[in-house]
Every structure is written in structure tokens, then in C-alpha cells.
Amino acid sequence: MGRRGHKKQKAFRRATVDAIRKARLEKQKGTNGEPTTATNEDQATSEDRPRVSKYEDIVKENALFEKYYKTMNLVPDDEWDAFLAALKEPLPVTFRVTGFRTHAFAVMHLIRERYFQPLQSSTAIEKPKELVWYPGSLAWELNLSRNQLRSHPELQKLKEFLYEQTEHGNISRQEAVSMIPPLVLDIQPHHKILDMCAAPGSKTAQIIECLHRDESNPIPSGFVIANDVDNKRCYTLVHQVKRLESPCFAIINHDASNLPNLKFDNGNISFDRILCDVPCSGDGTLRKNPDLWKKWNPGHAFSLQSIQLRIATRGIQLLAPGGLMVYSTCSLNPIENESVVAQLLQAFQGQISLVDIGDKLPGLKTIPGLKKWCIIGKNQEIYNSFEEVPKNMQSLARPNMFAPSSDVIEQLNLERCIRLLPHHQNTGAFFVALFQKHDKTVDVSQSTEDEVSQKRPAEEIVFNEEGANFKRARYHRENPFIFFNENDIKGFWKDISEFFGVNSSFPADQLMTRIAADSGRNIYFVSDSLKQIVTLNQDRIKFINMGVRLFVRTDLRNDKDKRSLRLAQEGIAIIDNYFSKRRLQLEEHDLLLLLAHAHTYFTDLSTSVQSQIQNISNDLGSLICSYNIKQENLNIPIVFVSWRGRNSLRPFVSHSSRKFYLASCNIDQIKINEIIDKLTIEEKTNNKKSDDS
Numbered sequence: 001m002g003r004r005g006h007k008k009q010k011a012f013r014r015a016t017v018d019a020i021r022k023a024r025l026e027k028q029k030g031t032n033g034e035p036t037t038a039t040n041e042d043q044a045t046s047e048d049r050p051r052v053s054k055y056e057d058i059v060k061e062n063a064l065f066e067k068y069y070k071t072m073n074l075v076p077d078d079e080w081d082a083f084l085a086a087l088k089e090p091l092p093v094t095f096r097v098t099g100f101r102t103h104a105f106a107v108m109h110l111i112r113e114r115y116f117q118p119l120q121s122s123t124a125i126e127k128p129k130e131l132v133w134y135p136g137s138l139a140w141e142l143n144l145s146r147n148q149l150r151s152h153p154e155l156q157k158l159k160e161f162l163y164e165q166t167e168h169g170n171i172s173r174q175e176a177v178s179m180i181p182p183l184v185l186d187i188q189p190h191h192k193i194l195d196m197c198a199a200p201g202s203k204t205a206q207i208i209e210c211l212h213r214d215e216s217n218p219i220p221s222g223f224v225i226a227n228d229v230d231n232k233r234c235y236t237l238v239h240q241v242k243r244l245e246s247p248c249f250a251i252i253n254h255d256a257s258n259l260p261n262l263k264f265d266n267g268n269i270s271f272d273r274i275l276c277d278v279p280c281s282g283d284g285t286l287r288k289n290p291d292l293w294k295k296w297n298p299g300h301a302f303s304l305q306s307i308q309l310r311i312a313t314r315g316i317q318l319l320a321p322g323g324l325m326v327y328s329t330c331s332l333n334p335i336e337n338e339s340v341v342a343q344l345l346q347a348f349q350g351q352i353s354l355v356d357i358g359d360k361l362p363g364l365k366t367i368p369g370l371k372k373w374c375i376i377g378k379n380q381e382i383y384n385s386f387e388e389v390p391k392n393m394q395s396l397a398r399p400n401m402f403a404p405s406s407d408v409i410e411q412l413n414l415e416r417c418i419r420l421l422p423h424h425q426n427t428g429a430f431f432v433a434l435f436q437k438h439d440k441t442v443d444v445s446q447s448t449e450d451e452v453s454q455k456r457p458a459e460e461i462v463f464n465e466e467g468a469n470f471k472r473a474r475y476h477r478e479n480p481f482i483f484f485n486e487n488d489i490k491g492f493w494k495d496i497s498e499f500f501g502v503n504s505s506f507p508a509d510q511l512m513t514r515i516a517a518d519s520g521r522n523i524y525f526v527s528d529s530l531k532q533i534v535t536l537n538q539d540r541i542k543f544i545n546m547g548v549r550l551f552v553r554t555d556l557r558n559d560k561d562k563r564s565l566r567l568a569q570e571g572i573a574i575i576d577n578y579f580s581k582r583r584l585q586l587e588e589h590d591l592l593l594l595l596a597h598a599h600t601y602f603t604d605l606s607t608s609v610q611s612q613i614q615n616i617s618n619d620l621g622s623l624i625c626s627y628n629i630k631q632e633n634l635n636i637p638i639v640f641v642s643w644r645g646r647n648s649l650r651p652f653v654s655h656s657s658r659k660f661y662l663a664s665c666n667i668d669q670i671k672i673n674e675i676i677d678k679l680t681i682e683e684k685t686n687n688k689k690s691d692d693s
């Protein structure tokens with residue numbers, strides 16, 4: 001190559017790298033350093049922000065983007081204008097009702113009766129639209145534009161309710177297309193599941209819900225290991241999944257492309273289901289991130305393919321024979337989609353194949369994966385094969401980024417992948433491929449040697465200041481997870497279990513703290529499998545969080561006194577199942593009083609509850625309160641913990657839960673707001689009194 005060629009090549013590389021660095025830096029500022037230009041999950045926060053005028057000024061055009069996708073016939077010719085127009089429109093709000101089935105149906109019933117019903121009579125607004133392909137009628141699309149909100153106060157009420165219930169965890173505002181990958185995985189309660197790139201975690205939450213689909217069993221045998229390379233984003237993930245109160249998940253912090261085998265059951269874990277939702281250039285999120293219009297550049301996809309391929313490759317290695325792995329991106333670019341899929345199918349030839357998911361979700365409009373694509377250079381030149389790529393670009397646009405020859409491609413069945421296009425059902429764009437590992441492939445759990453080099457656990461990969469090169473940084477160590485030993489169970493735990501009447505079948509050896517059993521501030525519970533996983537692997541994998549909190553230590557003077565442990569509301573599913581003493585069955589009168597006040601005197605409670613309290617014992621400490629709200633054909637069981645003081649009862653129920661319960665008891669919204677306002681004042685006065693005393 002001549003001098004001029006070298007110069008040109010250098011200049012092109014520098015421009016591409018600069019663009020990537022800039023995009024990374026901007027992304028780092030916005031989302032804690034994720035090395036992608038967009039994720040599909042920032043909706044809840046970004047939509048609540050006031051619209052920034054700079055977004056309105058953004059010119060939603062990019063000649064390179066348009067030429068690239070038009071040339072490769074990404075959408076049929078006669079749909080091109082609709083496709084482009086949809087990409088320039090803001091995305092409607094979509095949400096799904098979260099949580100386990102009975103509860104989710106109760107929330108949905110309330111939303112329909114209270115908030116959707118009044119909207120039916122209005123002709124001026126768009127009615128809430130069900131996402132028909134989402135099971136159980138639990139996912140919806142809403143038009144909440146400013147004009148709509150202004151013109152219809154009922155819509156404003158719905159917005160407020162959704163906002164509060166999102167805080168509470170009953171609702172997840174999630175982009176419609178992002179709900180698809182967990183649905184095609186067909187998750188069962190016994191599955192061992194890995195979520196490789198999990199933060200911020202809306203798909204992890206969906207997976208955990210599927211794992212708990214049998215509500216009669218609060219501790220399913222399956223589990224979810226949710227991983228993310230970004231330490232900070234792992235804590236967002238903690239926040240997202242904690243509210244599901246499951247003892248069956250663990251969060252780990254590792255580079256997924258290099259994830260060591262996890263020891264389990266005398267071997268290594270091979271996962272039944274894997275979600276591989278890789279970092280991507282994110283041009284499928286243009287509707288939500290309009291600033292991508294000016295940033296779009298083919299270099300993004302070139303630079304990301306390698307990590308996408310490495311993560312997915314590790315996923316296939318960790319998949320059990322017969323298991324399923326879903327690969328997804330919110331990118332339109334075939335370099336990040338079909339090209340990665342094609343390379344995986346060729347690398348694991350005879351071991352994996354694509355599952356046809358076109359018809360898996362009836363009502364969902366999709367197009368099949370592409371079998372032909374091209375690459376575009378910065379100057380709008382189109383290349384259909386590597387031979388056409390000028391030398392100065394050959395280190396970026398690699399041969400494997402092009403579609404394989406037509407005879408090979410026919411055997412790969414790329415048409416079994418699905419693409420979601422924005423104009424088909426008013427969504428973002430998305431790509432999903434589902435792999436199945438053949439039954440006869442070698443099971444990684446049988447191998448004794450780790451196949452991958454293992455990273456030292458106290459290190460993570462971060463971007464340096466320019467955002468381009470990698471460096472290693474040390475992060476703080478997590479406290480270890482310490483399980484109750486025989487002495488703890490025979491001594492310390494015996495007292496507690498007698499106090500609360502804990503069923504003898506309760507597996508107390510699955511209780512753990514982050515310090516020592518008898519002095520940790522919180523006591524958590526994890527499933528049997530997770531206990532095994534953390535015990536066998538915590539010296540080599542960085543576990544961030546796991547399990548559900550059952551007890552919190554209060555400030556009572558005697559540290560070892562059973563009464564100094566308060567029951568934690570987040571462990572209520574386990575508590576309700578195993579704890580038989582210190583329980584109160586409320587009447588509606590009691591429930592309403594307790595929900596409306598910070599403290600309720602015993603003398604104000606129904607005579608039935610007063611006598612139950614007398615029968616329990618004079619010991620201060622936690623009580624478990626239950627009530628069944630009956631709504632037409634629905635029965636909503638409510639169980640919450642409260643603290644028995646000398647003369648009064650104090651429920652530990654958040655404001656958003658109180659609002660939900662009050663609404664379920666048919667209390668009017670205005671009245672609910674009044675109640676909560678008064679409660680806030682009461683709580684402040686109480687706090688002031690205790691500060692003063």
C-alpha cells in the first residue's frame with residue numbers, strides 16, 4: 001500500500017475510533033459507563049424527565065443510515081416510508097404488570113376497573129391497547145402525550161397510579177419488544193437460568209416471575225444467575241429484582257465472554273436456559289434516543305461484533321444439551337444480528353440449530369431474519385463482499401461480517417430468527433434468535449477443567465478516560481455470604497423458631513448473613529441450589545447479591561434476644577408459608593385503620609383482633625397480619641408484617657403498598673390521597689417525638 005493509502009486508512013480509523021470514543025463517553029455519562037450507545041430499558045427514567053428542547057431540535061435524518069438499510073432491503077420497498085416515519089415518532093408508553101400470578105391479576109383487575117373503564121366513554125383519547133401477544137393480558141400500550149394528558153384528567157390519574165405502582169414494583173415500564181426474549185425461552189420452575197448481560201434487569205425480572213409460576217411453591221428448585229460486567233449497573237439490577245422477593249436469584253459481576261464454569265453438584269453448571277441480550281449499537285431505539293440520529297455510524301457495529309460473538313460463544317458453551325439460548329439486540333444492523341448468528345451456527349456446526357420463533361407469540365408481527373446483507377463505508381460506498389472492501393477499511397470490516405455464500409446460508413435457516421420493525425405495531429426495532437443445543441453434544445458440566453481462563457475476581461474491565469482502551473481497576477470487595485452452621489441452628493435459631501412457630505421442615509441451614517450468624521444486621525434466605533453455588537464459587541466469582549431478607553435486627557438492647565429481630569416484609573412469601581405463631585387474622589375495619597395510620601392502639605381494633613393479640617403473648621416483637629380482599633370474582637390475599645408495641649400495632653407497609661391495598665378495598669382515589677397525606681404528617685410527628693425523647 002502506498003503512503004497515501006496508509007494515510008487514508010489511518011484517517012478513517014481515527015475518525016471511526018473518535019466516533020466510538022465520543023459515543024462511549026456520552027453513554028458513560030448517561031448510564032454508568034455501559035459500552036453501548038443505547039439500551040432498551042431506560043424508558044422509565046427518560047420518559048419521566050421533562051422533554052428537553054434540544055431533542056425537539058434534533059434533525060431526524062442520517063443519509064448513511066438511510067442508504068445502508070434501504071440498499072440492503074431491510075424492509076420491503078413499499079414499507080420504507082412508513083418505516084422511516086415511525087422511527088421519527090416518539091415511542092408510546094408500554095408497561096407490564098409484574099409479580100406472581102394472583103397478585104398480577106389483582107393489579108390488572110384494579111387498573112381495568114378503576115382507570116381504563118372511565119376512559120372508555122371518551123372519544124377524544126386513544127384507548128389503552130393490549131399487547132395481545134403477551135400472556136395473560138398483562139401488558140399494555142398507552143398514549144400519554146402531553147396533549148392527551150391535559151385534555152383528560154382520567155388519563156392523568158392513570159399516569160399517577162402507574163407511576164406509584166412502578167415505584168412499588170407492581171408495574172414495570174418496559175419497551176414492548178424488550179418483553180419478547182424471556183417469553184420465547186419457555187421457562188419452567190426447575191430451570192437453571194443464566195442472564196449474561198442482565199442490567200438494568202427488566203428481562204431478569206420477567207425470568208424470575210416465570211420461575212415462580214407455581215405459586216404454591218415459594219422456593220422453586222430452579223434459579224437465575226444474573227450477570228453484568230458493569231459493577232455499578234449490577235446495583236441497578238439488585239434494585240430491579242429485589243422487589244420480586246425471590247430466594248432463587250443471584251447477581252454476579254463478570255465479563256460474560258470469559259465467565260468461568262460455576263461448580264455445582266460435583267460438576268459444573270450447564271444451564272437449561274440462557275438469555276444473551278448483548279451490548280449493541282442500539283439503532284432500534286432511535287425513537288427513544290433521537291440523539292442517535294446524528295451519531296449513527298457504521299463503525300459502532302464493526303466494533304461491537306467481536307464482543308457480541310464472544311459473549312454468545314461462551315453462552316453456547318455453558319448451555320446444557322437440549323437447552324435453549326436466546327440472542328437479542330435492539331439493533332437493526334445485520335452485522336450485530338444475522339452475522340453473529342451465522343458465525344455461531346458455523347462454529348458450533350452439528351451442535352446447535354435455530355428454533356423457528358416466527359409463530360411463538362400469536363398476534364406479534366415479525367419479519368424473518370435476513371439472508372443477504374451488505375456493509376457501508378463512511379463515504380456511503382456499499383460493499384457486498386470482503387473483496388470489494390478497500391484496503392484501508394479491511395481491518396474494520398472483516399470477512400466474517402459478510403453473509404456466507406448462498407449454499408451455506410441456506411443451511412443455516414436464518415429465516416427462523418425474527419426482526420421487529422417499528423411501523424408494524426408501533427414499537428422500537430429488535431432482533432431475536434433462539435438456539436437449541438442438540439441433545440447429544442458434550443455437556444460442559446462433565447468437564448473438570450475450566451475451558452476459559454479465569455479472571456481474578458477482584459478485577460473488572462472499565463473504559464479509560466477516552467473510552468477506547470480497556471484497563472483493569474480494582475473494586476471494593478463484597479462481604480462474604482455466611483450460612484448458619486449447626487451451632488447457630490441449635491442455639492440462636494432455636495429460640496427464634498420457637499418464638500415464631502417455624503415449621504420443622506423449614507431449611508434453616510439456608511439462612512445466611514453477610515457477617516456472622518448471630519450478629520449480622522440482616523438475615524437472608526436462599527434456595528438450596530443457590531446456597532451450593534455460592535459456597536462452591538464465592539472464592540472465584542464476584543457475587544453481588546442474592547436471596548431474600550427474612551429478618552432485620554432492631555435496636556432493642558439485648559442483641560441476642562429473639563425479639564430484637566424484626567420480620568422483613570420482603571420475606572413475606574416464605575414467612576407466610578412456614579411461620580405459624582404470632583399471626584393475626586384482620587377484619588376489614590382493622591385493615592383500613594392499620595393502613596391509614598402509623599400506629600393503631602389495640603383498643604381501636606376489632607374485638608376479635610384484640611383477643612387474638614391477648615392470646616399471642618405479652619412479648620413485644622413482630623406479628624404477621626393477614627386479610628383477604630374480595631373483589632367480585634377475585635380474592636386478593638394480603639399478608640404484611642407489623643410490630644407489636646406495648647399498646648399499639650405498627651404495620652411495616654410502604655405508602656405505595658398502602659395505596660394499592662386501599663384502592664383494592666374500593667376506596668376512592670381522592671380519599672386515598674387524603675389518607676396518605678395525613679399519614680405522612682403523623683409519621684413526621686412520631687419521628688419528631690422519638691427524636692425529642
Ligand SMILES: C[S@@+](CC[C@H](N)C(=O)[O-])C[C@H]1O[C@@H](n2cnc3c(N)ncnc32)[C@H](O)[C@@H]1O
Binds near residue numbers: 038041202204229280
Ligand atoms: C442491552 S443491555 C442489557 C439489558 C438487559 N438485558 C435488560 O433487559 O434490562 C447490555 C448490558 O450488557 C452489559 N455488558 C457489556 N459488556 C458486557 C460483558 N462483556 N459481559 C457482561 N455484560 C456486559 C452492559 O453493562 C449492559 O448492562
